Structure formats: C-alpha cells, structure tokens
Amino acid sequence: MHNAGLQDPETAAPAAVRSVKPQTWGSRKLAEIKASKHSYILLAPYMILFTLFTVLPVVISMILSFTYFNMLEFPRFVGWDNYTRLFLEDDIFLIALKNTLLFAAITGPISYLACFLFAWVINELGPRMRAFMTLIFYAPSISGNVYFIWLMIFSGDRYGIMNGMLIKLGIILEPIQWLKTEAFIMPIIILVQLWLSLGTGFLAFIAGLQTVDKTLYEAGAVDGVRNRWQELWYITLPSMRPQLMFGAVIQLTTSFAVADVSIALAGFPSVNYAAETIVTHLIDFGTTRFEMGFASAIATVLFILMVGTNLIVQKLLRKVGE
Template sequence: MADMKQHKHSYVLMGPYFLLFFIFTVLPVVISVVISFTYFNMLEFPKWIGWQNYTRLLTNDDVFLIAVKNTFLFAAITGPLSYIACFFFAWLINELSPKVRAFMTLIFYAPSISGNVYFIWQMIFSGDRYGYANGLLIKIGVILEPILWLKTEAYILPIVMLVQLWLSLGTGFLTFIAGLQTVDRTLLEAGAVDGVKNRWQELWYIVLPSMRPQLMFGAVIQLTTSFAVADVAMNMAGFPSVNYAAETVVTHLIDFGTIRFEMGYASAIATLLFGAMVGTNLIVQKLLRKVGE
C-alpha cells in the first residue's frame, strides 16, 4: 500500500488504459469462457449444459480434430521459421546505411499490409496453364498437364504455409529492427575487449540478451499469428477447403460462430485455442530467458 501511495500519480495515468483493457480484453475472455458451458444460439437465452460442448468437441467432432492437427502443424512449422526469418532479415538490414535500411524495411514490411496479396498468390497457383507455377513447370517439362494446386488436398496446406511465411514479415520484423537499434554500442566494444571473437558470439552474448523484451514480444506475435491463421486459408483454399485440408481451429470457430450461430460451441473452441496459445507462449518465453546464458 505504501508503494501504491508513493506512485499514485502513475496509477492514475495508467487507469484509463487498464479500464479499456479490462472492458475490451479481460471481460470478453471471461464471458466467452462462461458461454462455452452453455447452449446459446443468439435467439434464446443461454442454457447451461456443463461440459457437453467440450465433450462434443473432443469425441464427436472429426473436423475439429483435423483442424487441431492442421493448426499445430501450421504453428510448429511457420511459427519458428517466421520468427527466425524475421530476426535474420532484421539483423541483415540493420547493418545497412539509414536510407537503404528504411527502404528495405518498407520492402519487407509491404506484403503484410498489401490488399492484393492473395490475388497475387492465386495467380501463381492458378489451376490452368496460365498460372505461373503451372506455366513454368510445363515449360521446363516437369509436368504435362496443369495441376489444380488449390483443389488438390496434398498441396493445399503447404501452399497456405508458404503464403503465411511470406506475410509474416510484419509487426515482429519491425519489432526486431527497433530492438537492434537500441543495442548499446559500448557493449559491443566492451565485448571485443573481453574476448568476443566473431559476429556470432557478439550476437549470442550481447545482442540477443540486450533485446530480450523485443524477442519476447516477437515470439508472442508470431505464435499468436500461427495459431490464429484463418484469412490465408479461407482466401487461398476456400471455405471450407477440399476435404478440410486447410481447416484450422479459427476457421472451425468461424463456421460455428458466424454461420451456424452456435455461440456456446464456438466459445468452447475459442477457450481451448486461448489455452493452447497461453501455454505455448509461456514455454517459449521460458526458453527465451535462457538466451545468452
């Protein structure tokens, strides 16, 4: 209490943010968890049904199990790859002159804010001879007939992963650029005196420990994006995709929440996804704390 009185002005200044955070983040999460234990179709008052939604999800919903498999596979591949790619490109670009660095940052960040990004990839993987992928493969003699890339189950998920990786140089990338700019140059000079022999040792023992907050934030962003993938799958593979090849937990949630209006069931899906995200983020943050040790 004495500490709170001493810093009361700080708490007053943070008050509006905490109020908005509680109203628009904490409260909706709590309400969603409560609704997940009900049957709620948006027309009738929620009816308490206990664990039935979760039992149905885990034992009777085959599409949800496919979505879970796809989501974890997607997160396990695109999450680490996009995280490493974001940092690697940020590290390279940070070595350039300020003007060139600003230009290259724009080039790398542009895909994440482009409105025509899906149109470009749909042209590349078009199922006729005019698609760039088919045209190239036919020209060099790899295939004789065009492949229906986005209608063939074996190709759908890898293509969606590829597009997501291309889009991943967004907020995490900018975070790493900002973090690299804040590294104290005197630490690098001191490291050279103390026996740091090459750039890799400099990166591991000085640069990475100096930007742990940015590494944490980037990990949260990349993992959340990987687990919450939906737009890429829906735009590239359709909704639903062929044999649910690109079905994810979020697209399954959208199906029940915005099309079937089974809000209790959709809330159960959201609750399980939230738990998976929190658990994974805690594990990753624990691992990142060991960087530089």
C-alpha cells in the same frame, strides 16, 4: 540517585521499536499506489479499455463454453457437454487441431528466425538503405492484394503462373489444380504465411537492434568476445530480450490464429477440410451456425493452446545469453 523523569537509553530504544506496528501487505501496496498515482492515472484509460474489450470477453467466452447458446434463447448450462462433443464427436475439429499444430510448428519458429535474421542483416546497412529495405520487407504484411497475387500464381488453368512455367519447361503436360488438390493446399498456405510473416515482429527486432548500446561490444571485446556469433549470443540477444519476447508472442499468436490465408486461397470450407484450422472451425460455428456455446469452447481451447505455448517460449528465451 537516578532522575525519575529520565529513562535509560538502553530500555527506551526497545520500547520505541516495539511501539511501531509492522505494515500489512495491503498498506504497503496502498502506499506504493499513492506514491505512483500519476503513473496509474496515465495507465487508467488503456487498462479500462483492455479490461472491457479483452479480459472481459475472454472471461465471458469461458463461461459461455459451459452453456448452450444460440443467440435467440437465454444461455442454458450444459456442463462439459461442449468439450465432450468437441474432442469425442467432432472429427472435423480434430482435423483442424492437427492442421493448426502442424502450421504453428512450421511457420512459428521459421518466421521468428527469419524475422530476426533479416532484421539483423538489414540493421548493418546504412540509414537510407536500411529504411528502404525495411519498407520492402514489411510491405507484404500490409498489402491489400496479396492473396490476389498468389491466386494468380497457383491458378488451376494453364494461364496460371506456376502451371504455365511448368508446362513450358516440360515438367507437366496438363495444368494442376493446386488449390483444389488436398496434397498441395497446406504446403501452399504455409508458403504464403511465411511470406507474410515479416510484419510487426520484424519491426520490433529492427527497433531492438537499434537500441543496443554500442559500448557493450567494446566491453565484450575486452572480456574475450572474439567473433560476431559470440557478440550476437552474449551481447545482442540479451540486450533485446523485451523485443524477443514481443516478437515471439506476435509470431506464435499469428501462427495459431491463421484463418484469412486459408479462406482466401482454399475456400471455406476447403477440399476435404485440408486447410481447416481452429479459427476457421470457430468461424463456422460462431458466425454461420450461431452455436455460440460450442464456438466459445473452441475459442477456449485455442486460448489455452496460445497461452501454454507462449509460456514455454518465454521460459526458453530467458536462457538466452546464459
């Protein structure tokens, strides 16, 4: 006879399993948050500020892009009119879009590769020399008189450095108005921006190269890595993917958001809008004409361009080392 107060273990186990309810996605997330509550508390100040001063303005700008808003009257919904006007009626925006894409296509990749190349070379130097060379390469990006120097170089009279040198060599007879001639404006701005591009991305690459585990090179030699280029592709670059991503975002954002160089060298507006970019067009409508709805449409287009390009670059960088 079986004891009535005892259950067969084979039937008891399934009953216990059936009594446990599966956790929902919300309950699992809540448990994870409770387990990491200290991390969330430390991140809270940054996330609050980031939401208030970055996420919220972007959302508001996208909403305003569908309105007519002149800073005096309450925004009036106009649907897609701002975007229709932007792409079908605003010829200057199309010039600005072409200039921005050309500028980004040239300065973005070149400055990115130059930042990494210089960082890779400087990283091979001794500690003191490395610190000195890092300062030398980073200094132009924080210099306050950088535009004044280039204005002296490309001054339109014969006392300008470039004109004086070319006249002395007999290449030209009369001074050239470098920053007033449409054909020369964009190449000069690209040159200056490339010179200024060794900034935050350059420092990120230096930091990334410093954190690569040296034992990986020894392990790579055992596994068949024979030269510096193989070390670079299979060990160095995969080890510093976060810095590569960060540098790509910084360089692309800088190349798309160019405005200061254009305004300082070519004026505002430039000759025949030769140096007009999306950001200078945005400044024109946002801070001069106060057409905030139309300016928000320009900002939204620029935001979509930046995000789309960054997603493509990040996808390409994930293949590094494969």
